[in-house]
Amino acid sequence: MKSFLSDAAYFLFGSPTAKYIWKRLAAAVLTLAIILTIVFFLLRQMPIEGYFDNFDKMSEATINAELRKMGLLDPFPKQLGRFFGDLLKGDLGTSVKYRKGAAVATIIGEKCGISIAFGLSSMLFALILGLPLGGKMARSKIWDKCGTVFIVFVEAVPAAVYYIFIQMYGTDILGISMLFDKTKPLTWVLPVFSMALGNISYYAMWLRRYMVDELNKDYVKLARAKGVPGKKIISGHVFRNAFVPMIQYLPSSLLYTVCGSIYIESLYSIPGMGGLLVEVIERQDNPMVQSLVMIFACIGIVGLLIGDILMTVIDPRISFARKEGSR
Amino acid sequence: MKYTVEDRLGKKLENNIHEAMNTTMSDEEKFSFAPYDPTAAEKTGYTSYSYWGSTLRSFAKNKMALILLFVLVILIAFTILQPYLPGQYGANTVNNYPMSGMQINNMAPTKDNAFVTVPEDTVLVASKVKGFDDWYAVTNVLASIPKRTDFTVTEYGGDWCKVTYKGQDGYVKNDKLKLPDDTSAVPFSCKSNFNVSLYSSMEDMTNPDTNSGGWLYIAASDTEDLGSGNIRTIRETTVRTYPSEYGFVFGTNKIGQDLWARVWSGTRTSLYIGFMVAIVEAFVGILVGILWGYVRALDRILTEVYNVLDNIPTTIVLILVAYIMSPSVKTLIFAMCLTRWMGMALFIRNQIIIIRDRDYNLASRCLGATPGQIMMKNLLPYLVSVIMLRMALAIPSAIGSEVFITYIGLGVPLDTPSLGNLINEGRKLFSGAPSLRYQLIFPTLVLSVITISFYIIGNAFADAADPKNHL
Numbered sequence: 001m002k003s004f005l006s007d008a009a010y011f012l013f014g015s016p017t018a019k020y021i022w023k024r025l026a027a028a029v030l031t032l033a034i035i036l037t038i039v040f041f042l043l044r045q046m047p048i049e050g051y052f053d054n055f056d057k058m059s060e061a062t063i064n065a066e067l068r069k070m071g072l073l074d075p076f077p078k079q080l081g082r083f084f085g086d087l088l089k090g091d092l093g094t095s096v097k098y099r100k101g102a103a104v105a106t107i108i109g110e111k112c113g114i115s116i117a118f119g120l121s122s123m124l125f126a127l128i129l130g131l132p133l134g135g136k137m138a139r140s141k142i143w144d145k146c147g148t149v150f151i152v153f154v155e156a157v158p159a160a161v162y163y164i165f166i167q168m169y170g171t172d173i174l175g176i177s178m179l180f181d182k183t184k185p186l187t188w189v190l191p192v193f194s195m196a197l198g199n200i201s202y203y204a205m206w207l208r209r210y211m212v213d214e215l216n217k218d219y220v221k222l223a224r225a226k227g228v229p230g231k232k233i234i235s236g237h238v239f240r241n242a243f244v245p246m247i248q249y250l251p252s253s254l255l256y257t258v259c260g261s262i263y264i265e266s267l268y269s270i271p272g273m274g275g276l277l278v279e280v281i282e283r284q285d286n287p288m289v290q291s292l293v294m295i296f297a298c299i300g301i302v303g304l305l306i307g308d309i310l311m312t313v314i315d316p317r318i319s320f321a322r323k324e325g326s327r
Numbered sequence: 328m329k330y331t332v333e334d335r336l337g338k339k340l341e342n343n344i345h346e347a348m349n350t351t352m353s354d355e356e357k358f359s360f361a362p363y364d365p366t367a368a369e370k371t372g373y374t375s376y377s378y379w380g381s382t383l384r385s386f387a388k389n390k391m392a393l394i395l396l397f398v399l400v401i402l403i404a405f406t407i408l409q410p411y412l413p414g415q416y417g418a419n420t421v422n423n424y425p426m427s428g429m430q431i432n433n434m435a436p437t438k439d440n441a442f443v444t445v446p447e448d449t450v451l452v453a454s455k456v457k458g459f460d461d462w463y464a465v466t467n468v469l470a471s472i473p474k475r476t477d478f479t480v481t482e483y484g485g486d487w488c489k490v491t492y493k494g495q496d497g498y499v500k501n502d503k504l505k506l507p508d509d510t511s512a513v514p515f516s517c518k519s520n521f522n523v524s525l526y527s528s529m530e531d532m533t534n535p536d537t538n539s540g541g542w543l544y545i546a547a548s549d550t551e552d553l554g555s556g557n558i559r560t561i562r563e564t565t566v567r568t569y570p571s572e573y574g575f576v577f578g579t580n581k582i583g584q585d586l587w588a589r590v591w592s593g594t595r596t597s598l599y600i601g602f603m604v605a606i607v608e609a610f611v612g613i614l615v616g617i618l619w620g621y622v623r624a625l626d627r628i629l630t631e632v633y634n635v636l637d638n639i640p641t642t643i644v645l646i647l648v649a650y651i652m653s654p655s656v657k658t659l660i661f662a663m664c665l666t667r668w669m670g671m672a673l674f675i676r677n678q679i680i681i682i683r684d685r686d687y688n689l690a691s692r693c694l695g696a697t698p699g700q701i702m703m704k705n706l707l708p709y710l711v712s713v714i715m716l717r718m719a720l721a722i723p724s725a726i727g728s729e730v731f732i733t734y735i736g737l738g739v740p741l742d743t744p745s746l747g748n749l750i751n752e753g754r755k756l757f758s759g760a761p762s763l764r765y766q767l768i769f770p771t772l773v774l775s776v777i778t779i780s781f782y783i784i785g786n787a788f789a790d791a792a793d794p795k796n797h798l
Contacts, residue, residue, distance in 0.1 A: 278736065
């Protein structure tokens with residue numbers, strides 16, 4: 001029993017990987033605190049109209065009284081302290097315009113479900129299409145040419161443009177209405193497809209590059225010399241090795257599904273998180289903008305952290321003792 | 328001195344060639360061994376390799392990139408010159424029909440406003456157009472014949488009948504007229520149950536489009552004045568829907584602004600944003616990157632700062648800055664520069680670290696070069712090609728960001744056309760009528776050509792600039 005405990009303790013605190021993870025965690029918390037402070041400071045610069053839903057009709061005295069009641073006239077460090085205190089309690093503030101008086105956390109809770117559903121299905125779609133495309137591009141000239149045209153198009157043309165055209169002509173061809181309707185399964189197709197396009201090109205491009213690198217390595221030659229069938233070399237050796245560097249970004253992508261896609265959700269009027277940010281910006285609802293920005297920033301950092309940790313866990317050859325390479 | 332040597336050598340070479348061409352060698356000479364010449368052996372030791380020459384040569388091999396470079400240069404030149412070309416409408420001018428005063432809203436693209444061609448010697452009823460001295464508003468309707476009023480048909484034809492009404496000769500459309508059994512026995516009296524128009528020629532020169540107020544226009548220089556409000560064409564000419572030979576090539580938008588002018592003005596704005604962002608990004612990025620890479624004491628601090636800043640999502644910074652500051656082109660450029668210089672700086676830093684400790688830098692230092700000299704003379708020239716690549720790719724992505732920010736509703740105001748707000752305006756329309764899709768398609772077409780060209784040229788240049796490809 002004692003040895004189990006000490007083993008566990010070593011595994012959790014003593015091993016190099018564990019040490020690295022703890023260090024990263026501490027750094028991430030610190031980074032997060034700094035970023036939240038910066039964002040909080042930036043958000044204090046927002047126009048004060050955004051704190052009231054009937055700003056034009058209010059006198060200066062009432063505005064000042066209200067601002068004082070909200071604590072916005074306090075010195076900055078005091079506001080910041082209160083903000084972090086509330087954050088630890090899980091209180092994100094209340095909306096003033098979008099839905100007056102409702103807690104931001106409640107609104108987000110209602111909204112993020114559909115964003116996650118869309119995000120996950122588009123990710124799945126992108127993986128199913130993007131990985132085989134990348135694999136084919138690494139091996140066949142014709143696929144490489146066609147794939148490159150596709151990738152150049154998706155990378156070079158701003159997403160807004162091809163999203164609009166997909167919506168315009170896609171709805172014509174499928175004969176459905178422009179907007180998303182929960183009850184009609186067909187209206188899921190276009191948003192999911194549009195959201196996946198960028199990721200398809202991303203997965204294809206990187207898998208191709210990593211696979212080309214791997215295909216030139218000695219172990220492939222050895223396997224071929226041994227007489228391992230070509231298909232098995234690709235699926236059993238090359239693909240697995242090439243996929244490792246891509247795993248790093250999967251957790252980020254997964255977490256980012258919570259944020260939803262700003263473009264897609266407002267184009268198709270999907271009641272999710274991405275559209276929400278645009279909407280609260282348009283209506284100048286400061287507390288909502290603030291909490292959403294905070295959440296999006298946190299997700300980015302946490303995603304990167306999990307990605308790095310996942311890499312060390314999956315591929316023991318990778319050591320993060322030194323600074324990892326740039327993406 | 329240099330020139331005289333070159334001249335002398337050049338002359339000598341020329342003379343040699345002439346000599347070789349003029350003297351005919353005997354077969355014996357041709358097949359005898361040449362004597363040993365040590366200077367000739369030296370010649371192969373010299374190579375004419377130049378980095379930029381090779382880069383250009385290998386860039387020229389990429390036909391696609393070359394074509395796109397050509398397209399891009401023409402497009403940018405045209406964008407700059409467009410306001411100085413003749414017959415351009417203002418980008419923010421709201422165009423009205425002069426006679427009715429209505430906005431020319433959502434007019435489909437037209438080359439020259441042509442409505443119909445009229446032959447020489449056509450008599451038309453004309454009125455003056457306010458503000459357009461060289462134009463007449465015309466119609467060839469001489470009179471309107473009220474319903475159930477008699478007029479005399481003097482010549483019966485298929486589509487048109489020549490008639491006389493109240494002493495005026497003219498033509499009416501042979502449409503729903505009350506005709507006698509024998510139409511060949513002219514003249515006969517006839518009437519219609521509807522109002523009919525008496526035309527001066529066998530052509531209907533009235534604009535059926537009531538949106539424009541029903542007026543058509545003709546250039547005064549093609550006509551002569553007959554007095555009493557009538558004019559006669561002196562050559563074959565065109566009757567137009569708007570008093571100008573220059574049409575709305577890309578159509579007009581919903582308040583009658585010329586889309587052609589707006590698209591090019593928007594391209595100017597977007598390219599300006601793109602270039603400014605690329606230049607600021609390069610300047611700040613290079614400055615920070617070189618310090619970061621070369622000055623060891625700064626490395627630790629700057630790396631930590633980078634880790635913090637890099638973790639803030641770019642979109643969020645763009646949105647926040649655009650939200651907090653008032654929307655303008657400057658705000659957009661500022662917001663984009665704020666997020667982009669970091670990538671450039673990291674990139675330069677990584678490159679500098681690779682070449683920092685090479686022997687030639689050590690040698691320079693031993694010879695007493697200052698750090699400033701090493702940075703500017705030894706390190707920076709090495710990076711010119713990669714910097715240019717980054718800048719080429721920064722332009723399309725800045726243009727893309729502009730479209731995104733405008734889409735969110737935080738872009739430049741509408742009186743500064745940019746490709747972003749043109750696309751956004753076009754997008755709002757397409758759900759309504761398919762006939763208005765041209766308002767989205769033209770700006771997106773220009774945008775796509777620009778972004779794809781920059782992207783492909785940038786990548787082709789990067790390949791060409793890589794010395795590995797210079798063999």
